[in-house]
Amino acid sequence: xxxxxTLINGNDGGLKHEGMTPMQKIAMRFVVIGLLYYxxxxxxxxxxxxxxxxxxxxxxxxxxxxxxxxxPMVGIFGSSYMIVFGAFLFLTPYLMEKxxxxxxxxxxxxxxxxxGTFVMWLAGFLFSYAPLYTMYWPLPADSEQxxxxxxxVYILGIVSIMIGTFLYTYNIFKTIIYTPDGWEQQPSxxxxxxxxxITAIANFFRKKDTKHLVPLPIAAxxxxxxxxxxxxxxxxxxxxxxxxxxxxxGLMGLNLEHSWVDALLYKNMFWWGLDLVADGLVLIFxxxxxxxxxxxxxxxxxxxxxxxxxxxxxxxxxxWTVWSHHLMSDQGQSNFLKVLSxxxxxxxxxxxxxxxxxxxxxTLYKAKPLKMTNELKFLLGGILGFMLAVPAxxxxxxxxxxxxxxxxxxxxGNHAHVAILVGLTMTLxxxxxxxxxxxxxxxxxxxxxxxxxxxWLHLVGGIGMGAFMGMAGIDGMLRRTIYHNGEYxxxxxxxxxxxxxxxxxxxxxxxxxxxxxxxxxxxxxxxKAQIDTNNCLTQQKD
Amino acid sequence: xxxxVDVLSTLKLVYTIYALAAISLIGWYAYRITQDGESKKVVxxxxxxxxxxxxxVIGTGLHFLTFNVVPWVPIDLDRANxxxxxxxxITYENHKIVLEEPxxxxxxxxxxxxxxxxxxxxxxxxxxxxxxxxxxQMQVVADNRNDLMWxxxxxxxxxxxxxxxxxxxxxxxxxEDAIVVSGCQEDDIRSMK
Numbered sequence: 001x002x003x004x005x006t007l008i009n010g011n012d013g014g015l016k017h018e019g020m021t022p023m024q025k026i027a028m029r030f031v032v033i034g035l036l037y038y039x040x041x042x043x044x045x046x047x048x049x050x051x052x053x054x055x056x057x058x059x060x061x062x063x064x065x066x067x068x069x070x071x072p073m074v075g076i077f078g079s080s081y082m083i084v085f086g087a088f089l090f091l092t093p094y095l096m097e098k099x100x101x102x103x104x105x106x107x108x109x110x111x112x113x114x115x116g117t118f119v120m121w122l123a124g125f126l127f128s129y130a131p132l133y134t135m136y137w138p139l140p141a142d143s144e145q146x147x148x149x150x151x152x153v154y155i156l157g158i159v160s161i162m163i164g165t166f167l168y169t170y171n172i173f174k175t176i177i178y179t180p181d182g183w184e185q186q187p188s189x190x191x192x193x194x195x196x197x198i199t200a201i202a203n204f205f206r207k208k209d210t211k212h213l214v215p216l217p218i219a220a221x222x223x224x225x226x227x228x229x230x231x232x233x234x235x236x237x238x239x240x241x242x243x244x245x246x247x248x249x250g251l252m253g254l255n256l257e258h259s260w261v262d263a264l265l266y267k268n269m270f271w272w273g274l275d276l277v278a279d280g281l282v283l284i285f286x287x288x289x290x291x292x293x294x295x296x297x298x299x300x301x302x303x304x305x306x307x308x309x310x311x312x313x314x315x316x317x318x319x320w321t322v323w324s325h326h327l328m329s330d331q332g333q334s335n336f337l338k339v340l341s342x343x344x345x346x347x348x349x350x351x352x353x354x355x356x357x358x359x360x361x362x363t364l365y366k367a368k369p370l371k372m373t374n375e376l377k378f379l380l381g382g383i384l385g386f387m388l389a390v391p392a393x394x395x396x397x398x399x400x401x402x403x404x405x406x407x408x409x410x411x412x413g414n415h416a417h418v419a420i421l422v423g424l425t426m427t428l429x430x431x432x433x434x435x436x437x438x439x440x441x442x443x444x445x446x447x448x449x450x451x452x453x454x455x456w457l458h459l460v461g462g463i464g465m466g467a468f469m470g471m472a473g474i475d476g477m478l479r480r481t482i483y484h485n486g487e488y489x490x491x492x493x494x495x496x497x498x499x500x501x502x503x504x505x506x507x508x509x510x511x512x513x514x515x516x517x518x519x520x521x522x523x524x525x526x527x528k529a530q531i532d533t534n535n536c537l538t539q540q541k542d
Numbered sequence: 543x544x545x546x547v548d549v550l551s552t553l554k555l556v557y558t559i560y561a562l563a564a565i566s567l568i569g570w571y572a573y574r575i576t577q578d579g580e581s582k583k584v585v586x587x588x589x590x591x592x593x594x595x596x597x598x599v600i601g602t603g604l605h606f607l608t609f610n611v612v613p614w615v616p617i618d619l620d621r622a623n624x625x626x627x628x629x630x631x632i633t634y635e636n637h638k639i640v641l642e643e644p645x646x647x648x649x650x651x652x653x654x655x656x657x658x659x660x661x662x663x664x665x666x667x668x669x670x671x672x673x674x675x676x677x678x679q680m681q682v683v684a685d686n687r688n689d690l691m692w693x694x695x696x697x698x699x700x701x702x703x704x705x706x707x708x709x710x711x712x713x714x715x716x717x718e719d720a721i722v723v724s725g726c727q728e729d730d731i732r733s734m735k
Contacts, residue, residue: 350600400609481713
């Protein structure tokens with residue numbers, strides 16, 4: 001078949017969108033938008049990588065920091081949230097073998113998050129709003145450096161994302177506990193207890209175990225979703241505060257003093273919320289996705305399933321009490337909080353994530369020999385990413401080390417980028433490869449060679465970029481700044497090459513996916529479904 | 543006594559070894575699970591719990607280790623009971639760092655305090671060597687207490703740089719040769735002019 005025909009119609013007939021259920025289409029809409037935002041975030045990342053080597057003539061310093069502001073937001077909300085939410089909105093009813101609570105709400109989730117991300121991005125692109133994602137008070141409300149309209153547009157984008165997040169959260173929990181029309185009454189409270197992990201904790205103290213009413217991955221989805229909802233409340237509150245200042249002093253000319261808000265208290269509350277993303281979304285969701293993938297790939301039950309459930313509950317509590325490791329170089333923060341929350345509780349992330357690694361690897365090993373499929377190799381890549389990134393985080397969450405690592409490239413390289421790009425993203429790719437035939441009713445992948453190239457370029461590029469950034473950080477290179485005299489150029493050039501490998505990996509992946517489903521199928525995803533059902537598939541799974 | 547270069551060099555070595563070991567382990571594992579041969583159907587719980595114990599020991603042991611090895615940790619934790627020889631007031635405003643004196647003369651082997659106050663935004667206070675490696679740092683939170691106690695053990699000339707982003711205007715908040723330490727027996731070779 002010619003290139004053009006395959007591009008338009010897809011591999012071996014491609015995706016027949018007419019045969020897709022509404023839920024399949026919604027999940028695909030989330031994933032496609034999420035992948036496009038990943039591409040945008042990757043391009044922004046490469047622009048910054050190049051700028052760190054030598055300033056680019058078409059980007060001034062102010063705009064460089066606007067890119068730095070929207071880059072993580074597009075990556076986290078526009079990409080990770082979208083892919084994860086799409087997958088979980090499909091998997092929750094699919095695994096529970098019941099219809100989703102509301103298709104309309106699921107549709108509005110991707111629309112509000114997708115459009116909100118675009119609006120927020122516009123605030124950086126058009127108005128150079130650049131307080132960075134940390135938004136340390138009073139910088140986000142600084143009307144001397146940023147225009148009020150830029151700040152307002154940015155916050156409106158965030159508000160839209162958070163509305164979509166609330167819709168997702170409500171839909172997930174409602175789907176778990178509700179009774180569909182014509183069904184026997186569901187035990188809502190029992191389902192909720194099982195989803196939250198309370199049943200698993202109680203089983204430790206009972207002679208006879210109570211049966212779990214929800215599958216393990218649903219428990220992980222539910223616990224992570226609680227953190228996602230709490231995080232949305234904190235971000236919305238901060239957004240409203242910034243809006244008040246911009247509208248009050250920026251547009252109405254009122255004299256609103258920044259000192260009315262205590263910068264350290266704000267920082268504590270903001271980091272408490274932000275860490276719910278780092279721990280709620282990343283660690284809990286990832287562990288849950290690993291468990292699901294391990295069971296699907298091995299075809300076996302999970303090793304030590306009750307421990308895994310209990311560990312997820314512990315991880316949720318850890319994620320609520322761990323924020324102080326971001327304030328270890330803040331002298332006003334009490335030593336008690338620095339040691340207890342910053343050091344000790346944070347150390348338990350090593351334990352909970354380590355438990356997840358052990359359980360997944362053991363489950364897979366018990367099923368050997370396994371074929372090295374795309375989902376398996378990306379899953380192992382994701383596990384490796386967290387094996388590298390979590391200890392790096394534990395190291396910087398130490399009073400001694402934080403004094404010389406805080407705000408350096410180590411934090412953002414070895415820890416954050418390796419966790420997100422290698423750990424999280426490779427896990428998401430694994431999930432995409434598992435879900436791809438289910439969501440597309442069995443479309444065949446266009447090229448396995450391209451899938452292999454995607455894997456190796458992404459893995460080597462991701463680890464390499466993190467490593468070179470980390471080495472620059474050890475040698476004193478700060479994040480969130482610009483070096484004009486080429487002080488760290490060797491590291492930055494090497495990190496840039498690795499970043500380019502990852503961007504190339506993404507282009508290859510997208511090409512492979514588009515050639516598999518075809519442009520006709522791709523655009524068809526966004527057309528109204530012709531099948532009228534709330535079920536995930538036309539024929540429910542066995 | 544260890545300084546930041548010693549600590550970070552050790553980190554670079556240890557973490558590199560760990561990273562290579564982790565990559566090798568996953569590589570070996572990926573090879574093994576594709577091979578024929580029966581795996582043990584039951585992994586004894588004792589292995590699991592031993593592994594969890596090791597994680598707890600490593601996670602918390604790191605902090606005991608640095609408390610005993612990294613000299614500024616006990617100073618941070620016990621600073622209320624330590625008397626400083628000298629306090630240097632530093633003011634931050636309008637993306638400028640203002641020192642009380644043009645150059646801060648720091649006596650060797652004495653506790654000194656850098657007391658920074660920001661009148662507007664949140665900044666950072668970092669001390670760097672001439673080769674740009676970091677000596678120490680703290681956050682300078684607006685309208686809050688930000689004071690860092692430190693003891694220098696080597697002669698050298700250091701520059702101050704804001705280590706926190708305070709908007710596009712704040713990226714080059716640097717005071718060259720702001721701190722001079724003298725009176726030590728040893729020179730900081732990375733910081734000599």
